[in-house]
Amino acid sequence: MTHAKSMPPLSFLDDEGRPAGLIIDLWREWEGATGIPVCFRLTEWQNTFTLIENGGADVIGGLFYSPERAMKLAFAGAFVEYSGSYFASRHLAVRKVRSEIDEPLAVVMGDYAVDYLRDNERDVRVDYYPSAEALFYALERGSVSFFLMDTALAEWKLEQMGERSRFLWMDRAYERDLQPAVQRGRDQLVMLINEGFQNIPAERKEEIISSWIPQEGESSLRLWDILGLGAAALLVGFAMFIFTRMSRRPKLI
Template identity: 30%
Template sequence: MKQVSLLLWVIIWCVAMPFVSEASDLSESFREGVIVVHSKTMAPLSSIGYNGEPKGIVIDVWRKWSEKTGVPVEFQLVQWDETLKRVRAGGNVIHGGLFKTPLRNEFLNYSVGYLAMKTSLVVLKDSPIKNMDEIAGRSIGVLKGGASEEYIHTHHPQAKIVPFNTVLDSARALADRKVEAVFMDYPTIMYMGGSLGAVGDFVPLEFVDPRLLHAAVAKGNDKLLELVNEGFGAITKSELQYIYDHWFVPPAEDESNWVLIFVLVCAGFLIGLVILYFGLPLPQKWR
């Protein structure tokens, strides 16, 4: 009986050992940490704060990922096209979040998606452009090396593509009428418009169907991709929702209640001043 038990234990050990070894190797390979690259000027997704620290929804998602995996993360926020070069070079470098495109498919492997985003054509409110069908021959600002540039080049080749290094540069160009429209991720272009005090002049015309933001590694870097997906799998929906709610502006209808409250408070204050100024008698129940 003891011999049978011993034999059974040996069989189980032999079957399980390769998987234990593989998991140990995976953890050991990244014990020193990984590098996550993203844009330094793509708020609210990622940017560099006044104190020099990285901030944004992508940054917070990766901090949560680090918490779940125990793997340290070093953030490198640079120009967008530089992020692609660094990931493509290989090593323990991960792109923090981007869209899948045919061109990127040639040199990247993607993680599971973790954030749905819309891309929009944005014009000034007095623009004669009414939809995407009217951008032929028009100057359209896009992010250099971004999915928006590839999309316009593929679907609207007659448009005059004007690439910018940052979303802020493109927003400024639109506000200054140096381009006739921009085609960008909706949250980032409107955020930058707000930072310029021009968000009221920016009008989104058309939205491309929402696409998922994915992390990405150099093609063939399977162990790193496995680690990335393992970490994302440990993050709960409620944890992701908490991060989203912290960064994304609530819908306009949610703000209307605060406007109503503000108006009512101001009206009550003015009525009180009138009563005090003219010496009008207060109702009995208020005395």
Template identity: 30%
Template sequence: MPTLVVVHSDNTPPLSFKGMNFTPKGLVLDFWKAWSVQTGIGVTVVQTDWPNSLRMMREGTADVHGGLYYTESRDAFLDFSIPILKQKATLFVRADLDITDISDLRGRYVGVLEQGYSQSWLREHYPELKRKPYKNSRHMVEGARAGEVDGLLTEYATLVYQLGSTGQSRDFVPLQSLYEETLKAAVAQGRADLLELVDQGIRDMGEEQRRKIYERWIIPDDALPGWLWPAAGAGLIALIIGLAAVFSGGLRRE
């Protein structure tokens, strides 16, 4: 079988991003490398901005999306695999605003990923909040530094890395974990043959191997008491800085 083209984000750490010397890194890359070894099928991972990753799937220039959440709009042109992993998304807010509840953000802008799950989720559940979309999470936190938004919503580990790497660990603090969703691969709608191939490879990898890949990049919740709540003291700030250093340095080896 020809090499499969798997597409994902170029700036969504720790899932998929470019490390030192622009080397592709991340959980998604490790997952698909392991999937390739398990199945014997070659894989080329293409990194691009998030909207273009979806465009490539629509246009057929990629065979598999490396990992995303199910939505009805995506289901119109994609078929989804069995689960790969779960992730929590957390709302971070500007520390100097003394925001204690999500309702305090009414009238203020929240940064979200363009065509991302966070954008559609916030539109559905909190339509009164203003949403400002960005092509990747790096642009989100750069927009925050420029004062364009007062809140940020995406995966917790991603924001930890990006806020730390842009020197904003003390400027934004976690307010509330808003949702937990299951990351799945996806193929073009109607490609039942390819979907079965993807699913079988995930099954054959087994839960234990998937867990080990996950824990190289994401510290489990039970290892970090008080992760998601607005404690915002010195300990939390130190934790954010430390985790940013972990991700920027690459894999957290076992």
């Protein structure tokens, strides 16, 4: 099984160089359900497609379906919902709605975000980066202030880099199912993959998913949270102002 080596929380190499993440845990569960050993081969995301083409791997652990990908890949059943979102630096996010931001939008080459923008937002200026690591390196240096990426990956990396307070979630672009995929024509392998995941109890799947992806409201502070807190502060301040003025009025005897 191949997947990305730096795409937390889906898949990554931990501090000791071992595969870890949501995709890894789900496939380990599949291994237990089928009795078929799974070898993990994590690499740059772009290389996963090459490995499938040249026989270096049997399956990409999980990705979004697209018509372009389906020209070369056969997809198994969905096993987890995943989303992609727009993020912007605080100075952009608190002053503008997403459609008014004129900064270039950073995306990772080979990511589903590229297909999404091509099909839905052709007028957006896009800067392409070879990997998520390259994009976040540019972000840390101040070259990126607006980007579209898998929601959980972006929040994971922003937290890790200490940038969560500087960048805000703005809007969800898409929410779709992740599906394993193999080389076209390998229909028996698709059936085997589906059978294995069907044999994993739903409660166990949910336990694994929730351990890696926080529930809505548990992740980073959103733009509307900021605005809501600001509005609340203004209301409290206004109430205190009125109370102070009333307390200073002369009393009638």
